[in-house]
Amino acid sequence: xxxxxxxxGKPDTLRDDYIVFAMAAKGINDDGAAAKVQTFFRTALKxxxxxxGNAVINPLYRPEKNLTFLKxxxxxxxxxxxxxxxxxxxxxxxxxxxxxxxxGAMGGFLKELQDLDLGLSVNVxxxxxxxxxxxxxxxxxxxxxxxxxxxxxxxxxLPERDILSLTTMCGHGMIAANFARKMxxxxxxxxFGHDQACQYMAKFCVCGVFNTTRAMRILxxxxxxx
Amino acid sequence: MNISKKKCVGCANCVPVCPMGAIVIGPDLLxxxxxxxxxECHTCYRGMSFEHLPGGPVRWARRLLxxxxxxxxxxxxxxxxxxxxxxxxxWPRIVRSAFxxxxxxxxxxxxxxxxxxxxxxxDVTNRVGTGEAGFVVEFGRPGVGVFFRDVDKATRALxxxxxxxxxxNPVTSLMSDAGAGGIREDILxxxxxxCIVEFKTRLEEVPGVLSAIKAVAKxxxxxxSLGVSTRCDSDGNDPLRAVLAKEGYDAWRAKVNLxxxxxxxxxxxxxxxxx
Numbered sequence: 001x002x003x004x005x006x007x008x009g010k011p012d013t014l015r016d017d018y019i020v021f022a023m024a025a026k027g028i029n030d031d032g033a034a035a036k037v038q039t040f041f042r043t044a045l046k047x048x049x050x051x052x053g054n055a056v057i058n059p060l061y062r063p064e065k066n067l068t069f070l071k072x073x074x075x076x077x078x079x080x081x082x083x084x085x086x087x088x089x090x091x092x093x094x095x096x097x098x099x100x101x102x103x104g105a106m107g108g109f110l111k112e113l114q115d116l117d118l119g120l121s122v123n124v125x126x127x128x129x130x131x132x133x134x135x136x137x138x139x140x141x142x143x144x145x146x147x148x149x150x151x152x153x154x155x156x157x158l159p160e161r162d163i164l165s166l167t168t169m170c171g172h173g174m175i176a177a178n179f180a181r182k183m184x185x186x187x188x189x190x191x192f193g194h195d196q197a198c199q200y201m202a203k204f205c206v207c208g209v210f211n212t213t214r215a216m217r218i219l220x221x222x223x224x225x226x
Numbered sequence: 227m228n229i230s231k232k233k234c235v236g237c238a239n240c241v242p243v244c245p246m247g248a249i250v251i252g253p254d255l256l257x258x259x260x261x262x263x264x265x266e267c268h269t270c271y272r273g274m275s276f277e278h279l280p281g282g283p284v285r286w287a288r289r290l291l292x293x294x295x296x297x298x299x300x301x302x303x304x305x306x307x308x309x310x311x312x313x314x315x316x317w318p319r320i321v322r323s324a325f326x327x328x329x330x331x332x333x334x335x336x337x338x339x340x341x342x343x344x345x346x347x348x349d350v351t352n353r354v355g356t357g358e359a360g361f362v363v364e365f366g367r368p369g370v371g372v373f374f375r376d377v378d379k380a381t382r383a384l385x386x387x388x389x390x391x392x393x394x395n396p397v398t399s400l401m402s403d404a405g406a407g408g409i410r411e412d413i414l415x416x417x418x419x420x421c422i423v424e425f426k427t428r429l430e431e432v433p434g435v436l437s438a439i440k441a442v443a444k445x446x447x448x449x450x451s452l453g454v455s456t457r458c459d460s461d462g463n464d465p466l467r468a469v470l471a472k473e474g475y476d477a478w479r480a481k482v483n484l485x486x487x488x489x490x491x492x493x494x495x496x497x498x499x500x501x
Contacts, residue, residue: 003328005481006368006451014479021481025347029490055328063303067277077275077301095346113486121347121487128480132462135484141462143485144348146362146455147470147477149436152443153450157370164368172328173369173419174269178242182302192302200303204243204273206328 003171004097004125004209005148008164013218014127017211018106020044020113022096022120029119033093036118041087043112044098047105052086053208054094060086061202061210079199093120101213107134114140162222166215170205179204184222194219227264227271229257233281233309235288239302240270240310245419246371257309265371265419266319267326268312275301276308318413321374325396325418342394342424345455349487354455359432359466361389362453363439365446366420372448374400374421375414380450381407381423383442387435392424420451429456432469453481 004019022040024030041052053059061080090096100106106124113122124131128145135142151158158164159177166180167173183197192200197219198212229240229249234256241249241257248263249270277300284306288298300306315323324330344362345354354360365380366372377397385391385407391398402410427435432454443450454477456466470477 005362005453005479006364007479008368011478021346023343023346023487025343025350025487027491028347028350029487031491063273063275065276067275067304069277069279072277110484117488118486119488119490121343121349122484123346123481124484125479125481127478128467128482129478131480131482135462135482140484140486141460142458142464142482143462144345144354144455144457144483145464145466146345146360146453146481146483147466147475148479148481149452149454149470149475149477151368151449151451152440153446153448154370155449157449158368168368171367173245173367174267174273174328176243176245176247176269177369178244178247179302182242186302200301203275203303204269206272 003207005146006168006171008168011127013165013214015130016101017126017214018100018103019125019209020098020100020106020109021123021125022093022118023123024093024120029121030093033120034091036120037093037096038087038090039116039118040096040113040120041083041090041098043116044109045083047100047109049098050101050211050213051099051202051208052083052097053206054090054096055207056092056094057089059206059208061199061208063203079203095207097207097209099209099211101211103130103134107138110134110140111138114138162218165218166201169210169215170207171209172207174204174206175201175210184219187219188223227259227266227268228311228313229259230309230311231256233307235281235284235307237298237300237306239300240274240305243270243274243303245269245369263417265326265417266315266323267419268323271310271312272329273303274310275304277304277306278308279306281307281309318416321400321413321416322418325421342392344424345483346481347487348457348483349485350489354426354457356457356459357429358426358456359429360426360455361424361435362455363423364420364451365423366418366448367451368449370449371417371419372421373415373417374409376446376448377421377423378409378414380442380446381409383407383438384423384425387438389425389427389435392426395422395424397421397423429465429469432466433473436473
């Protein structure tokens, strides 16, 4: 499960993109893990996370399966549930993931996790030097590290840079390149706004690791042709 | 995946949503699924919102609006008639879903996703130890997909390098001969969104294995994403980054296990491993 490791982009475009995971190993530290992961998510709320999910239930951004004409007309779309609603639904650990958009929030969250001592394995997927710096500041010693190396193989089959930057924010590949392209074009043509396009895409990422703030930056850059 | 001809109104919203481009509008102007290209990831069914309009009247309204140069266009993430219908899958096609749909639990590993927990739980499992490198080679990612016949080609090449495949990995469980890296024949024509092959080596073997992966990747009709992991020393530093730099890889993005995991289950406390 390398679902956040291979986010595409240059280091400066990935600077404000931190994914913190909690996981348990079967038979080792999974007893009572559901309650612990609820604590994990509730603690994260203090640091204003961008997204969260656990790949077992629908994440914060989720499709609406029971729309009707009247609902659409009078009530509109409700594409993001309240974090507390999501947390209350968590019944199993899965891979609990929270996305932050700044280093300070990520560091504060890690410090609090350290103090809580939940016993779950916690990982951060981000620029490795940033993570090491934060670890130094809060006196945490990294245990293991997994590096992402460049894509190999038939690279001509990959989509263009902006599209790849958007689609790889769902590591399972649930955001199709054609859909990301439709979102970029829709924003350029004024059919919908940047935030709406980000919400449309976020709903397809079942792990809740899609960074809507970074997606906004990518869409803005793509829209301005930079 | 199937799309109901009775319900579909041909709005084409599902066409770009498919990660494999397997949905097209057919000659009858309704959506249909190319079964060869579909990997049963259920992205269309799971990710799209549904409105429950009746297919017949909506098709009639669409034709009428077209005559007066107007267009019925629902929100881009919406299927207006809930026309997407998952199929009950049988072997070997069910393999597609097991590897492509992240909400399906692999029977072989008991976890969601296409591989194992890798180093994410290394602080309690010590799967990748000091002086070792864990390889996570994902075929088909990002967004290209892969047939198992290509995976077979790669795993046979890696086996030739003497690597031992991770026993708990779903691809390993589908090998007929793990020593030779051979995937069982009845699934070679099955396509998945991606699948992960895992193994570990000694750190000094990393350059040779990287060269082998690079060489075999050039022969595949897909793309490969590669992750390499190791255990840090007591100061939190690791020797792997220097090894990768020497091989020309500027590794700046990573997943870092912070070592906060603890063996907490009652039954595991008496049998703690040195992690």
